[in-house]
Structures are given as structure tokens and as C-alpha cells.
Amino acid sequence: MPEPILLAFGVSARMRGRLEALYEVHGPVGGVRPETVPPEARHARVLITIGGHRTDAALMDALPDLGLIACYGTGYEGVDLAAAKARGIQVTHAKDANATSVAEFAMGLVIAASRDMTKGERMLRAGEWPNRKAERMPLVPGLAGQRMGIYGLGAIGMRVATRAAAFEMEVGYHGRAPRDGIGYEYHPTLRGLAEWCDVLVVAVRATPANRHAVDREVLAALGKHGVLVNVARGLVVDEAALTEALEQGAIAAAGLDVFEHEPHVPEALRALPNAVLTPHMAAFTLSAQRAQAKVMLDALEDFFAGRTPMNLVAEMA
The missing domain is CATH 3.40.50.720 (NAD(P)-binding Rossmann-like Domain)
Known part of the structure; x- marks a missing residue:
């Protein structure tokens, strides 16, 4: 039987x-x-x-x-x-069965959010390109020479780090404790990591203890030129605080594959032009x-x- x-x-x-x-x-x-x-x-x-x-x-x-x-x-x-x-x-x-695929996707979100890819795509699809021949897209810093902070240097975070290094980024991280034998700079607080970095990637395992760990304070520390990418779980980021930060220009952009109340994504977040949003598909390979x-x-x-x-x-x- x-x-x-x-x-x-x-x-x-x-x-x-x-x-x-x-x-x-x-x-x-x-x-x-x-x-x-x-x-x-x-x-x-x-x-x-x-x-x-x-x-x-x-x-x-x-x-x-x-x-x-x-x-x-x-x-x-x-x-x-x-x-x-x-x-x-x-x-x-x-x-770590899906770690490589999720890390690849995380870097895709980093690039898309940092380089205004979706803004350019919307302009092209709307037929606006011919009318803007003398007008450039806003200039952005690019990734080379920028600092990536990784919250959670586990299987996914480590793979994101190696990919970021290949893009000539400086890498730092925050977790419960420093990892032995890791050359990346450890930051004892998440806020400190956010203050240090230009791009903050959330790759930590979700637990009740880190619910809304990325809050208004952390987003303010990331700053108006900062980019947030989340491929962990939606509960780690205070979604209301993030929406407000994006609306007010407190951070530059975000790339999100996960949301706090999936599959529901608030209309206010969906309406933001500086948010790259995907339906929890990082492991879909x-x-x-x-x-x-x-x-x-x-x-x-x-x-x-x-x-x-x-x-x-x-x-x-």
C-alpha cells in the first residue's frame, strides 16, 4: 500500500x-x-x-x-x-538548490534598478525615443567602483558577492556574526552597512526576528542615491516605509522579487516608476x-x- x-x-x-x-x-x-x-x-x-x-x-x-x-x-x-x-x-x-539562479536574478535586478532599464524601455515602447534625440536619459553612476552591501551572506549572498566583484564593485556584508575566511568587509549593524553602501541586497533568511529589519531608519541611511534589492522574503522589508522612501526620493530605486503579502502588491508600489517589480520568479530556471x-x-x-x-x-x- x-x-x-x-x-x-x-x-x-x-x-x-x-x-x-x-x-x-x-x-x-x-x-x-x-x-x-x-x-x-x-x-x-x-x-x-x-x-x-x-x-x-x-x-x-x-x-x-x-x-x-x-x-x-x-x-x-x-x-x-x-x-x-x-x-x-x-x-x-x-x-542552496536554487542559490545560483536567485543570485543571477538578484544581479539582474541590481542592473535594472541602477541603470534605469525599465524607464528606458517604457520610453521606447511609448514611442517617445524619436522625440528625444537631443535629450539624454538621466546619467547614473553605473556599478563599477560602487559599494554593494549584502544583508545575509549565505548561499545566495555569497554568490551575489562574487558576481558583484566581477562587476568591479566593492562588497561588504552584515549578518549575525562575521564569517571566517571571508575577505569582504563585515559591518556589525544593518544600519551601518546601509550607510556604507550604494546598493543594498537583501538575501537573509526570513525569521520573526528580522521582520521589517529594513525599516525607515535603514532606508534613510541608504540615502537618496541608494538602491535596494530584495530576493529574500517580503517580510524583511517594511513595505510601507519603502514605498514612502521611493515616492519621496529618500532612496533612488528598488528591485523587488518578493513582497510582504504575496501575491498582493500595493497599488502605490506598483505605480512607482523607480521600482522594478517581478512576481517571485528568481528561482524559475x-x-x-x-x-x-x-x-x-x-x-x-x-x-x-x-x-x-x-x-x-x-x-x-
């Missing part, structure tokens, strides 16, 4: 086929809550979810046979780790998705074979 698993979100037809060949698959049930768990899925041994979905103690209690919560991506901020640990439930995630799928399938195989999965979240290891 195949082991029962529950999907908290829709997966590709190919992935579902791979799962159904091995397991009894239930769902998807979007944003799983205790009252939405189908009766036939209440004995699921595994919940496959994503970090942004709330997976709390009440949901775990509604799935009494649950032994593994497998987060498809790298994030797991929605999982109550203490509740899982108390119930003996293992929690896995994709670790074939290589990243294949790597994430493999990590997840390996976790399920290990769990049902009685082995400890290799990709447990750090707090559960």
Missing part, C-alpha cells in the same frame, strides 16, 4: 506523476488549514509545502500521523519549528527547479526508508 502524502500547493504535472508513481497523493489544498484537510488525507505521513504557507501546531494536530514537513523551496519561515520538534516531526528544505525537486524527492525517500534526510533545516538537525 503506497504511503499517503499531502500537497499544500499545486505542482507540475510531471512532478505529480513522479509522486503518484511512489505514493498515495492527496491535494493540492491551497494554504492548508486544519479545517481544509480532506478526511482521506488526515493520515498523511508527509506534508509537501512551501515556506510562505502557515504550518502551525493546529495543522500538525490535524495530521496525527505526520512525520515529515518537506518545504519545496529554500524557505521555511511559515513552519512552527518548535511545534514540529515537540511532535517529533522532521522538517526539510531545499537548502530549469536547473533550480530540477535541483529543488531532487532534494525534495530524496527527502521523502530517506524518510520512508527510515533514514534521516540530508536536508533537515538547521534548527532541526
